[in-house]
Amino acid sequence: MANRSKFEEVQKTLTKKGKKFNVGIGKDEKGYFAYTHRARSKSYISKQDIPIKVLKFIESTG
Numbered sequence: 036m037a038n039r040s041k042f043e044e045v046q047k048t049l050t051k052k053g054k055k056f057n058v059g060i061g062k063d064e065k066g067y068f069a070y071t072h073r074a075r076s077k078s079y080i081s082k083q084d085i086p087i088k089v090l091k092f093i094e095s096t097g
Contacts, residue, residue, distance in 0.1 A: 042068075049082065049090065056090040058097070082093025 043061040049069065051057045058069040069085055074096040074097035076089045 045082070049085070051083075051085075051087055051090065054087075056094050058090060058093045060085075069093040073097055 042061040045060045045062050045067065047059055049058060049060055056069070058071055060082055061068055061070055061075070061079060067082045067085065068078045069076045069090055071093055074093055076085060076086050076093055079085050
């Protein structure tokens with residue numbers, strides 16, 4: 036089995052500019068990231084720094 040690093044689940048959805056994105060938000064040692072069961076973004080310093088383009092792509096995978 037793959038050795039997976041653990042992370043803290045922060046929230047289940049994210050709303051940005053009035054649009055709700057159905058992605059999970061997690062936090063690891065590098066910052067916050069968006070994820071689904073198939074993909075995850077790179078880490079950003081804060082949740083607000085995650086670009087809408089990235090949220091749309093991650094949402095499309097799950």
